[in-house]
Amino acid sequence: MPxxxxxxxxxxxxxxxxxxxxxxxxxxxxxxxxxxxxxLGSLLGTAIITGSLIVGDxxxxxxxxxxxxxxxxxxxxxxxxxLDAGAALHARLGRFRTAHxxxxxxxxxxxxxxxxxxxxxxxxxxxxxxxxxxSRAHAFGGDAAATGVxxxxxxxxxxxxxxxxxKRLHARVGSTVEVFVYGxxxxxRVDRILPRRGVAGFWxxxxxxxxxxxxxxGTIHRLASLHPGLATATQPPxxxxxxxxxxxxxxxxxxxxxxxxxLQPVLRSxxxxxxxxKRDLLDAAKKTGDSLTQLYTTxxxxxxxxxxxxxxxxxxxxADERKSELGMLRAxxxxxxxxxxxxxxxxxxxxxxxxxxxxxxxxxxxRVITFVADKILSSGREEERLSLGFTFTRQSITTGLxxxxxxxxxxxxLTCVRSARFNVIAAIRDLNEPRRHKPHRRAQWIGLxxxxxxGCWTVAAFSAGEPFGVMAxxxxxxAGVGPTLARRLPKGIVTTVLAAAxxxxxxxxxxxxxxxxxxxxxxxFVVQGLTMAAAAVVLVNQHQGAIxxxxxxxxxxxxxxxxxLAYPLARRFRTGMTLAMFSIVMFTLVYIGVISHMFRGxxxxxxxxAGGEFNALVASNPTNPIPFDRVRTMPGVRxxxxxxxxxxxxxxxxxxxxxxxxxxxDQNFVVSPPHLKDLGAYGSDVAAWRAVLxxxxxxxxxxxFLARGAGPPANRxxxxxxxxxxxxxxxxxxxxxxxxxxxxxxxxxxxxxNIDATRELFGARAVLSRAYVRAENPTTLSRTxxxxxxxxxxxxxxxxxxxxxxxxxxxxxxxLMQGYLAVGLAVGIAGIGVIMIRAVRERRRxxxxxxxxxxxxxxxxxxxxxESLFVAFEGVLIGVLLAFVTSYSLVSTSSAFGDGLAWGxxxxxxxxxxxxxxxxxxxxxxxxxxAASRIxxxxxxxxxx
Numbered sequence: 001m002p003x004x005x006x007x008x009x010x011x012x013x014x015x016x017x018x019x020x021x022x023x024x025x026x027x028x029x030x031x032x033x034x035x036x037x038x039x040l041g042s043l044l045g046t047a048i049i050t051g052s053l054i055v056g057d058x059x060x061x062x063x064x065x066x067x068x069x070x071x072x073x074x075x076x077x078x079x080x081x082x083l084d085a086g087a088a089l090h091a092r093l094g095r096f097r098t099a100h101x102x103x104x105x106x107x108x109x110x111x112x113x114x115x116x117x118x119x120x121x122x123x124x125x126x127x128x129x130x131x132x133x134x135s136r137a138h139a140f141g142g143d144a145a146a147t148g149v150x151x152x153x154x155x156x157x158x159x160x161x162x163x164x165x166x167k168r169l170h171a172r173v174g175s176t177v178e179v180f181v182y183g184x185x186x187x188x189r190v191d192r193i194l195p196r197r198g199v200a201g202f203w204x205x206x207x208x209x210x211x212x213x214x215x216x217x218g219t220i221h222r223l224a225s226l227h228p229g230l231a232t233a234t235q236p237p238x239x240x241x242x243x244x245x246x247x248x249x250x251x252x253x254x255x256x257x258x259x260x261x262x263l264q265p266v267l268r269s270x271x272x273x274x275x276x277x278k279r280d281l282l283d284a285a286k287k288t289g290d291s292l293t294q295l296y297t298t299x300x301x302x303x304x305x306x307x308x309x310x311x312x313x314x315x316x317x318x319a320d321e322r323k324s325e326l327g328m329l330r331a332x333x334x335x336x337x338x339x340x341x342x343x344x345x346x347x348x349x350x351x352x353x354x355x356x357x358x359x360x361x362x363x364x365x366x367r368v369i370t371f372v373a374d375k376i377l378s379s380g381r382e383e384e385r386l387s388l389g390f391t392f393t394r395q396s397i398t399t400g401l402x403x404x405x406x407x408x409x410x411x412x413x414l415t416c417v418r419s420a421r422f423n424v425i426a427a428i429r430d431l432n433e434p435r436r437h438k439p440h441r442r443a444q445w446i447g448l449x450x451x452x453x454x455g456c457w458t459v460a461a462f463s464a465g466e467p468f469g470v471m472a473x474x475x476x477x478x479a480g481v482g483p484t485l486a487r488r489l490p491k492g493i494v495t496t497v498l499a500a501a502x503x504x505x506x507x508x509x510x511x512x513x514x515x516x517x518x519x520x521x522x523x524x525f526v527v528q529g530l531t532m533a534a535a536a537v538v539l540v541n542q543h544q545g546a547i548x549x550x551x552x553x554x555x556x557x558x559x560x561x562x563x564x565l566a567y568p569l570a571r572r573f574r575t576g577m578t579l580a581m582f583s584i585v586m587f588t589l590v591y592i593g594v595i596s597h598m599f600r601g602x603x604x605x606x607x608x609x610a611g612g613e614f615n616a617l618v619a620s621n622p623t624n625p626i627p628f629d630r631v632r633t634m635p636g637v638r639x640x641x642x643x644x645x646x647x648x649x650x651x652x653x654x655x656x657x658x659x660x661x662x663x664x665x666d667q668n669f670v671v672s673p674p675h676l677k678d679l680g681a682y683g684s685d686v687a688a689w690r691a692v693l694x695x696x697x698x699x700x701x702x703x704x705f706l707a708r709g710a711g712p713p714a715n716r717x718x719x720x721x722x723x724x725x726x727x728x729x730x731x732x733x734x735x736x737x738x739x740x741x742x743x744x745x746x747x748x749x750x751x752x753x754n755i756d757a758t759r760e761l762f763g764a765r766a767v768l769s770r771a772y773v774r775a776e777n778p779t780t781l782s783r784t785x786x787x788x789x790x791x792x793x794x795x796x797x798x799x800x801x802x803x804x805x806x807x808x809x810x811x812x813x814x815x816l817m818q819g820y821l822a823v824g825l826a827v828g829i830a831g832i833g834v835i836m837i838r839a840v841r842e843r844r845r846x847x848x849x850x851x852x853x854x855x856x857x858x859x860x861x862x863x864x865x866x867e868s869l870f871v872a873f874e875g876v877l878i879g880v881l882l883a884f885v886t887s888y889s890l891v892s893t894s895s896a897f898g899d900g901l902a903w904g905x906x907x908x909x910x911x912x913x914x915x916x917x918x919x920x921x922x923x924x925x926x927x928x929x930x931a932a933s934r935i936x937x938x939x940x941x942x943x944x945x
Contacts, residue, residue: 002402006409010348013341024345037834038350042311043358045304046404050362051369052293053396058370060289061391067281070210072198073141073244075252076259076274079729081764083221086239093241098262100255103140103244107132110220110237111623112181113793114213116169124168125793127211129220137199141244148200151192159188160214162200166193180791181623182223182234208387235622235767253278273731301526302588302821306581310831311411313577319419327428340420347412355405359397376812439483451480467520468527471509475502475531495542502535507889519716533584536878541576544569560859564866575871581828582875588821589913590883594905596814601902609743611799613672616778617747618785621793622769636776641669642768644758649726650706658706661750664758664766677703678741680719688740696757698739717741727761746806832868833924840932848937857933864929865922872921876914
């Protein structure tokens with residue numbers, strides 16, 4: 001519908017104005033290859049937008065798929081700790097039914113480690129024992145296929161395992177597996193393998209794998225009772241009631257709010273709350289998918305901008321080439337509006353075809369990005385992995401088509417309006433338009449209006465902490481006063497000063513935002529890059545004459561150079577558009593390359609910040625935790641700081657609570673804790689940690705606390721912020737104050753609270769199952785722990801290795817971003833080729849004159865190469881310098897990307913990028929340059945087309 005509505009004026013022209021229809025169609029029909037060049041130049045924008053939307057679809061779908069594989073018909077979960085409390089819960093909810101609920105299922109779970117029985121066993125340290133009635137589970141929710149449960153309930157000594165357990169242990173039906181839980185290690189015979197789906201895949205921990213072992217009812221109670229002395233040091237079994245809302249897997253989540261209200265009277269007496277597990281999962285999927293869509297669309301805006309500039313350049317060249325024809329039409333009485341209508345209708349046809357083709361290309365583009373992203377996201381630690389399944393929706397395709405078409409159409413119409421303003425006599429004689437020495441009065445009033453708007457925007461933005469206004473408002477003021485100043489002062493001086501001022505503010509504005517503690521996200525860098533590139537191009541274009549003169553002197557008056565420079569120096573507007581194409585893309589590529597290079601050099605710093613003096617992280621099974629007193633006595637171990645590790649619902653005032661990790665620490669951790677980014681009122685790291693240990697109303701969070709998505713968080717935590725924290729099971733809440741802010745949470749420790757308060761709020765679930773360790777050789781210790789404490793589900797790793805793994809993922813995403821933005825560079829290079837092709841046609845008479853005067857064919861060819869290299873090199877140089885200035889300014893005055901970053905770049909990477917840009921620009925010029933050198937003078941001077 002949007003495309004149809006935008007197309008109605010042009011369809012009306014085609015149907016009711018035969019003269020304009022012929023004018024619009026004749027050039028496209030006569031010159032199909034050139035029409036194809038226009039289409040190719042404009043379809044890339046649509047492809048980029050569509051591809052970005054498809055990436056978001058894929059990520060959102062991949063996370064939503066967890067709702068089917070690990071929840072199925074389960075919409076809400078009510079859980080309690082201990083079997084006695086579970087009996088009361090099951091008694092109250094066992095027959096719970098309302099008009100919105102179609103199933104209630106009782107389960108008992110316990111964390112466990114599981115291993116194969118073999119000489120060299122395979123193990124799964126993060127597994128889960130599950131008890132439930134299989135007949136009820138099969139019928140749960142009314143859709144047996146969605147539950148994944150088949151067959152009867154396992155008998156004593158037998159177990160049904162999921163496909164994930166089977167793959168991990170290399171087990172099959174008839175195999176024997178050993179389970180380590182509550183100090184016991186019973187063995188079970190595998191009687192069937194269940195898919196990771198619905199109830200069979202029920203899993204609420206992190207990760208896309210479900211390591212479930214289903215056993216006979218009563219097994220967990222028996223195992224927990226065998227060693228009563230361990231009860232106080234282990235996490236009791238969890239009694240769970242799963243509730244299925246009416247409707248399918250996803251539609252049922254829409255009833256969560258209603259069902260939760262209906263459950264409240266029943267659960268109030270038990271002091272429990274219902275967790276909306278599926279709704280939270282689907283919300284997270286949407287938020288993450290939208291975030292990645294925004295990231296790629298935002299980064300793609302640089303390539304889209306390059307495509308827009310290419311489109312402008314092409315239509316300006318078309319207008320210049322047809323200047324005599326357009327002048328004749330105006331001379332015989334055609335009104336300007338009719339001329340614009342005919343020219344714009346031709347552009348509308350190109351835009352429509354390009355958008356349709358571009359949306360199809362976008363599917364393949366999104367597939368490539370998804371393939372690379374899947375390789376990145378499916379690497380690293382298992383609980384952090386995310387496998388992507390490529391998918392797209394019709395909405396994404398149509399949205400990409402509409403946005404791409406709208407951008408191309410607006411660009412075409414505005415360019416046609418500008419091109420239609422010419423002197424009729426000069427156009428007929430094919431003369432250049434005389435330059436205005438002073439701006440038109442209309443431009444002055446428009447500029448003053450823009451300056452006033454920019455001033456108001458700036459004041460409001462500084463008052464409200466709005467980042468875009470802080471950055472762009474002053475730039476708008478500077479640009480707006482330009483026409484007024486240029487009417488009273490020399491235009492060249494005014495342009496130079498104002499462009500330099502815009503450049504200076506653009507380089508400093510991000511630092512100003514950071515100094516004012518104004519939160520900003522990735523789109524701010526798009527504004528910075530585009531505005532600074534525009535100012536730099538204006539500045540360079542203003543002084544092209546001096547640059548050309550200097551190059552002429554350096555080349556000692558070489559005729560090849562003089563001829564090659566003549567055209568870009570005479571056609572400043574076209575040259576400026578091409579410079580902008582190259583500069584904005586090179587700016588982004590180099591900027592990301594610099595940031596990526598700086599991150600590569602931060603391994604030691606990040607490791608030190610994450611662990612302090614500790615250098616290994618050890619996790620274990622909370623129902624059978626590692627005895628950390630034994631770890632303290634191991635050779636090479638210098639310190640051990642055990643922690644309780646639980647999930648809590650955190651929320652800021654006015655925001656929806658979010659499940660986040662919480663680590664409860666004691667005095668052992670304070671000896672050599674991780675470094676803090678903001679110490680608040682404390683004089684040292686240790687003082688801040690000790691304050692939290694003393695005061696249960698204080699908490700420490702990291703700078704990315706509660707953040708989802710890419711780039712800097714939208715709402716950073718600050719010292720003094722007030723948070724609410726609640727136990728997801730009981731709903732018991734605490735009101736806490738942020739005492740200090742740590743650096744990024746690369747170890748996934750979450751928020752830090754003192755252990756006594758953690759035990760008080762979370763009860764028996766606050767088990768010391770995780771520890772920071774300081775050892776002489778953390779790598780060797782980790783291997784030893786994983787072998788010696790296999791029965792405890794040991795999962796130990798050096799902190800340096802964990803940091804390396806996460807940084808590797810980050811750097812891989814930087815590389816993916818650069819590859820994504822390379823499409824914009826391809827647009828710029830294609831633009832050089834298109835412009836050269838158009839230039840050969842437009843300058844055929846001039847080339848014929850040169851050849852008739854005796855200029856050899858190689859000289860003409862070299863002149864085209866000089867022209868291409870000159871424009872490309874200027875664009876590359878502008879982009880590189882802007883990236884250096886802005887990245888250095890950001891790193892030296894702001895911690896938006898982290899503390900302690902040392903500015904630097906990779907000479908090899910930069911040199912390769914420049915060589916590729918310049919080399920392919922020359923390659924794109926090769927064909928047109930050869931065509932120009934082969935023009936026969938007699939033919940070029942005799943005919944017009």
